[in-house]
Amino acid sequence: MNKFNITLILLLFVSMVSAQTLTLDLGVGINSPSDDFSTGYKAKGINGLTVDAGVRYMFMKKLGVKVDLGFNRYGADDSSIDFKANLTRVNAQLYYNLWDNLYDIQIRLPERLAIFVHAGPGMSFMKPLSEPFNNDKSSNFNVLGGLAVHYGITDRIAVFADASNFFNLGQKQHYEGAELTDKINASMFNLTFGVTISINSDCYYCQEPEMGL
Template sequence: MKKFFLPVAFFALAISAQAQEAQEEIVEVVPSSKYKAANYNKWSVEVNGGGNNAIYNWNNKSSDAKFLGLWHADLGVRYMFNTKFGLKADAGYDRITNRDDSPEFETTQWRFGLQGVINLGRVLSFEDWTKSFSLLFHGGPAYSIFQNDNIPEDDEMFSVMAGLTAQFKLSEKFALTLDATGINNFGMKYTWNGLSRNAEYLTVTTVIPSQVVNGETIPGQTVTSQVANPATNYTRHLNPLLNVSLGLTYYFGNKQQHADWYLEEDLSQRIDNIEEMLKDDDNDGVPNYLDQEPNSAPDAVVDTKGRTIDANGNGVPDVIEQYIKDNYPAAGNAGVLSDSNILKQLIDSGIINVYFDYDKSVPFDASIGGVDFVVEYLKMNPNASVEILGYADPAGGASYNQALSQRRADAVKQIIVGKGINASRLNAKGQGIDGQFKGSAVSAHQLARRVIFKIK
């Protein structure tokens, strides 16, 4: 009889713990993306060089700036909050010169800006048709400084800019970029070629060379006149500058990909992965991703990690056999089961327990067999008594779990009373939450929902 009850109890314990652990660990396979740390790099440095065009030069058409003069450069540092939105701090330089057929002038402009960035490639799902091309929209305010040799002071102004950057992925660390950005300067006091917008008239000096007419020399002369300043006819709040540039972006960080190119695994792929993980090739009830013994023999009883509980098939769980071997090598299995003192030690050691489902006070049917060992011991020792200690897992409040653990202890007490033991010999105590499981994985909580025994 004793040989029958011992394996039944431990087989039941293993099966119930395995079922609960597998069920609860599956929940943890795919954590909520809300709390999941980003699996991509967020920082990048961008260097660009190219041309510019100052679209309006309000003097006359002969003073227009050179179209796409090759004197533009900018440097930016960008941070992506996620795969779609980010922020960029940048500095730019432009040198604006005259067309070949215009009066000479040279103007420089420095700007320092802060721009918002939208990864249109991810917003518009470019990944559906390409993995190596994307578009970034960027825009924001800037502080600009305008300099020209013909003006007495630096012209400082507020600017707004916006643009599109085409990205061509070269590797996980580099991307080639082609950018077009429009900038408008508000409040320019001077034109691009250095004319004051505040002067109503301009002084124009014309030199007329000497001439010979009918053998008579007419001396040259210099004529000075006042003409209306065309720069006053145009608003100082409309001063566009166009930049077109080619550049290189470097992504830094210890992740494999940058946010510009990172793709979240789609739901169908996640489901496929979970289904693959939950396969049980050896049909032992433990999914492959948890199975530490993936080739268990048919019908073998295994623990929560898929390891065979009774590898030699003698009806005694391996954990008990190992305990006996380590502590009572001379007695053997049969000697232990007939020895009251050894059985007492087994009970007090915590090996024999009764387990419960989540938020339940009715024990698993298969784990009730462990109660019979306590009953047998009490029948062999009429003067002995037993403490029945109930526990709960860390989920829930302390007061609720205290009451739950008491109900569990009372339920086991009634089972023992029903097997012929006087209630006066049984002291049921609820212990509340088992402190040793606080902070443990959810998969370990099954082991906390139990009743243990202490011989008195």
């Protein structure tokens, strides 16, 4: 990740810390890259470690934005040439809470539950860790989308599960690190579990939606 991207992330964070409704989202989990490997290489179906850390600002209970950093490590399965690689991403996403909409169609959910759909653009940075590709880094744009279920333990702390998929646009390397003759669009699935910590005392789980009965 170059200095410009790091500076941009820091500026976004500083500009958001003055917001009233700010949360810190921290998660760990697993990943599964799409089958975009050169001959002889194949990743495990389920890989660890995946880490996600982000700052989310909710304009209201239903709508918000998030800037997050994700880290994925994956490696060879038993039938593959041995390799390991890291893939790091940075994304800016919109978050939309479906909870009120489900109430509108008479689906009753716990008061402290939130179901978010989220999506947004970003950058991916691939770093192979094994010979002969360990010096071949690359970067490309990506688009991420997912579904996250949050449950409030207290007004300030919630636990969540998040299933998301991001698509690397114009990827220049196979996932193990070999250079591509033509750029491709590849994907990686993430499943993370974690905790959300509110930086202020606002409670977005305590307001019941209006029922049009």
